[in-house]
Amino acid sequence: xxxxxxxxxxxxxxxxxxxxxxxxxxxxxxxxxxxxxxxxxxxxxxxxxxxxxxxxxxxxxxxxxxxxxxxxxxxxxxxxxxxxxxxxxxxxxxxxxxxxxxxxxxxxxxxxxxxxxxxxxxxxxxxxxxxxxxxxxxxxxxxxxxxxxxxxxxxxxxxxxxxxxxxxxxxxxxxxxxxxxxxxxxxxxxxxxxxxxxxxxxxxxxxxxxxxxxxxxxxxxxxxxxxxxxxxxxxxxxxxxxxxxxxxxxxxxxxxxxxxxxxxxxx
Amino acid sequence: xxxxxxxxxxxxxxxxxxxxxxxxxxxxxxxxxxxxxxxxxxxxxxxxxxxxxxxxxxxxxxxxxxxxxxxxxxxxxxxxxxxxxxxxxxxxxxxxxxxxxxxxxxxxxxxxxxxxxxxxxxxxxxxxxxxxxxxxxxxxxxxxxxxxxxxxxxxxxxxxxxxxxxxxxxxxxxxxxxxxxxxxxxxxxxxxxxxxxxxxxxxxxxxxxxxxxxxxxxxxxxxxxxxxxxxxxxxxxxxxxxxxxxxxx
Numbered sequence: 001x002x003x004x005x006x007x008x009x010x011x012x013x014x015x016x017x018x019x020x021x022x023x024x025x026x027x028x029x030x031x032x033x034x035x036x037x038x039x040x041x042x043x044x045x046x047x048x049x050x051x052x053x054x055x056x057x058x059x060x061x062x063x064x065x066x067x068x069x070x071x072x073x074x075x076x077x078x079x080x081x082x083x084x085x086x087x088x089x090x091x092x093x094x095x096x097x098x099x100x101x102x103x104x105x106x107x108x109x110x111x112x113x114x115x116x117x118x119x120x121x122x123x124x125x126x127x128x129x130x131x132x133x134x135x136x137x138x139x140x141x142x143x144x145x146x147x148x149x150x151x152x153x154x155x156x157x158x159x160x161x162x163x164x165x166x167x168x169x170x171x172x173x174x175x176x177x178x179x180x181x182x183x184x185x186x187x188x189x190x191x192x193x194x195x196x197x198x199x200x201x202x203x204x205x206x207x208x209x210x211x212x213x214x215x216x217x218x219x220x221x222x223x224x225x226x227x228x229x230x231x232x233x234x235x236x237x238x239x240x241x242x243x244x245x246x247x248x249x250x251x252x253x254x255x256x257x258x259x260x261x262x263x264x265x266x267x
Numbered sequence: 268x269x270x271x272x273x274x275x276x277x278x279x280x281x282x283x284x285x286x287x288x289x290x291x292x293x294x295x296x297x298x299x300x301x302x303x304x305x306x307x308x309x310x311x312x313x314x315x316x317x318x319x320x321x322x323x324x325x326x327x328x329x330x331x332x333x334x335x336x337x338x339x340x341x342x343x344x345x346x347x348x349x350x351x352x353x354x355x356x357x358x359x360x361x362x363x364x365x366x367x368x369x370x371x372x373x374x375x376x377x378x379x380x381x382x383x384x385x386x387x388x389x390x391x392x393x394x395x396x397x398x399x400x401x402x403x404x405x406x407x408x409x410x411x412x413x414x415x416x417x418x419x420x421x422x423x424x425x426x427x428x429x430x431x432x433x434x435x436x437x438x439x440x441x442x443x444x445x446x447x448x449x450x451x452x453x454x455x456x457x458x459x460x461x462x463x464x465x466x467x468x469x470x471x472x473x474x475x476x477x478x479x480x481x482x483x484x485x486x487x488x489x490x491x492x493x494x495x496x497x498x499x500x501x502x503x504x505x506x507x508x509x510x511x512x513x514x515x516x
Contacts (some may be wrong), residue, residue, distance in 0.1 A: 051357050054515050077359040087350040091281045103273045104358035131283070 004029045004156050005050060010059035012045050019045045021212040022059070027156075027205075032189040033181055034203035036196070036236060038245040042212040043192040044084055047160050050190070051081055051109035055179060063156060080105075080154035084161045086190075088144055090134040094125055097133060098148055105152040119147040123170065141224045143170055153181060159191040175202050196233040206232075210240045270360050270382040271368040278339065278372025281380075289380075292335050296384055300391060303450060316452070324385075324393040325477035326449030329411065331384040332377050335471055336412045337440055338508075339373025340419015344429055353516060362512040370420060370504070374412035381408045396482045403489070404479035410496040413473035417503035422508035437503040449473045453486050 005027040013229040021044040028031040035043050048054035049061055052068045052075055061068055068075045088097045098116040101107075107115065120126040123143040125136075133141060142165045159178070163171045179202060181187040193199055195222075198204055200220045208216040208223070216223055216239050220232055227238035282288065291294050304320045311498035346352040389395070422435055446460065447469035451463055464470045475492035478485045485492065 048516070051355065053356060073359065073361055076357055079357075081357055083350070083353055085353075087348050087352075087354045089277070089281075089346075089351045090275065090349060092282055096277075096280070098272055101275065101354070103269050104355070104360055106359070125392075 002029065002115060003027065003062070004064060005190060006030065006060070006062040007046070007050070008060040009066055010046065010049065011057045012042075012049060012054065012062060013057045017211050018099060020049075020056075023212070023214045025207045025214060025217060027188055027190055029188055030182065030186045031156075032178070032191070032204050034199040034206045035190065035192045035209055036194075036199055036206055037192075037209035038240055043207045043209060044160055046209075047081075047158055047192070050187065051158060052076055056158050072207065078154060079156040079158060080149055080152060081158040082149035082162045083145055084159065084164065086141060086145070088133050088141065088148070091132060093130050093132050093175055094120065094136070094144055095129040098151060099142065101151050106154050107108075115151055119150055122173065123147040138165060139167060142166055146174055147183065153185055153187065155187065157187050157189045158182065159193075160188065160194050163193060163195060171198070195260045196231065200232040208236060208239050215239055230266070232261070271371065274365060274368025274496065275375065276374040278342075278369065278376055280413050281342075282376045289383075290315070290382060292338065293331065293384060293387070295334070296331045297387060299330070299352075299450075300310050300324070300327045300388065304391065317394075320388070320392050320499075321394065321481055322477075322483075323450065324388040324391075325480050326473050327471040328381050328384045328388065328408075328429060328443050328480075329447070329449055329469065332381040332408055332411045332472070333415050333444060334440065335380040336373060336415030337379040337419040337422075337436070339376050339414045340370070340421070341423045341432055343369070343423035343511075344375070344427065344432055346515065347398040347423075347427055348429070349415035352514075356459070356514060356516065362514075363508045364458070366420060366508050369411060370416045370507070373416035373419070374409065377416065395480060400479040400482070404476060407472055407475040407479055407496070410500055411469075411476075412479070414472075414500040414503055415497060417500065417507040421503055421507040423512055424507065424514055435462050443467055443469045446470075448486060468499045470493065473502055 003026050007026065008022050008024050010020055011018070013080065023042070023046065025033075035046065037043050045054065049056045050063060050068060052072045055069050063075050064078050066075050066078075066143060088102070092100070095116065098120065099112065101162055102112040102116065109253040117126065123146065125140060125144055125147065128140065129252060133144065136144065146162060146166070157178070162174060167176065173199060182189055191199075203220065205219055206217070206223060207214050216226065218226070223235045224230065224232060227235040229238055300323060304323050308319040311317075311322070316322070343352065346355070356362070358365070422432065424436070426432060444484050447467050448464055449469065452465050453470070471487060471492040475488045475489060475496070477483050478489055478492075487495070
């Protein structure tokens with residue numbers, strides 16, 4: 001069987017800075033896989049290389065057997081992604097953002113209105129559907145990002161810290177929906193999160209990444225057993241230590257940095 | 268096709284929703300029209316060239332289209348900073364399609380701005396002599412708009428930060444405008460200036476627009492104007508499409 005994702009000896013350098021140092025992992029078809037790590041560990045950089053946004057320095061990456069950098073269009077047809085940072089158009093309305101996504105992802109015309117309404121109601125955005133996104137609160141914007149990500153069902157779903165800034169209700173719904181997609185439609189999922197109990201609950205396998213390297217890999221119970229910890233959080237701290245990480249990204253195209261700059265400029 | 272239409276619509280909506288931008292992008296050309304038009308008008312007349320507003324108006328309309336198009340192309344930098352670019356870049360749509368949608372949208376906005384500027388010129392005293400040539404005027408406006416939107420996209424694909432872009436406006440767009448013959452006839456200027464104008468794409472747009480709107484004598488010849496604009500537009504579209512397809516974030 002083809003693997004959903006295969007990563008072999010992947011390296012990404014920004015000048016002297018090694019963001020990702022020789023990592024390897026694979027995600028089986030129909031598997032939920034979590035990439036956990038402190039800030040600046042290289043999770044988002046890895047996801048960018050998997051989703052055709054960034055060219056790896058070296059190493060092999062395959063999505064559904066295809067190289068994201070070589071067969072960009074084919075690869076893009078196979079995955080969906082919820083980004084860690086904002087990626088909606090603040091000048092458009094909630095509804096327009098959803099509709100544009102439907103068109104970009106070729107959701108059948110007659111299914112669009114129904115699906116958009118259903119998701120906007122679910123995420124309690126329906127009564128704001130004709131407001132421009134810049135008028136929404138931070139939490140609402142975040143919910144819109146998630147709702148948009150569920151408009152179409154991809155083969156492989158990337159969730160980059162999807163629950164950041166979400167209330168418990170939405171978080172609950174998000175994971176239930178992801179598990180449902182996984183079980184009923186066989187969607188493979190690669191997720192990152194800082195909430196260990198979420199990863200413990202949802203992920204079938206986990207890789208812990210720190211300073212650009214994978215330092216442990218296995219099922220949640222294996223990881224706990226290896227460190228004789230009771231919770232995944234304890235296991236995570238045992239692997240990565242308890243010092244707080246500086247985000248040491250250089251001044252190269254870093255999404256996080258740019259979006260932060262953007263926020264500062266706008267408000 | 269639908270993607271192109273929706274991205275076009277997006278640019279239009281964004282434009283119509285930000286009134287500041289509509290007013291802001293007209294401010295400079297209007298200022299030039301009023302100060303230069305009325306300031307140099309008497310001298311121009313004394314020199315025996317007739318009405319300066321008549322000469323200047325096509326120039327400032329061209330300027331409006333130039334600035335508005337480049338800015339539309341450069342909205343890409345905005346999209347990068349506010350994150351929407353990612354959404355477009357991972358979509359299962361060829362990036363060239365996305366670039367085309369954006370370009371048509373940006374060009375439409377620029378043409379609309381050009382019309383508004385023309386209306387202002389008419390209020391100030393500009394007279395349309397050559398009604399029959401409106402189609403030619405439209406062709407020139409559209410060509411300029413497409414060319415400079417593609418130019419803006421090309422620039423914005425290559426640079427990611429806003430400061431660098433402002434430098435480019437200062438050192439590239441402004442000179443392109445001032446050296447184009449938008450403000451003064453190229454006929455009797457020093458050879459060096461004439462030579463520079465030949466390599467300035469804005470010259471051909473302004474020249475063509477002036478012929479179409481006022482029936483003035485063309486500096487380069489209408490065929491040369493059209494040919495140059497088309498050729499540069501094609502080159503910039505190809506280059507912009509290529510660079511846009513290679514954006515990494």
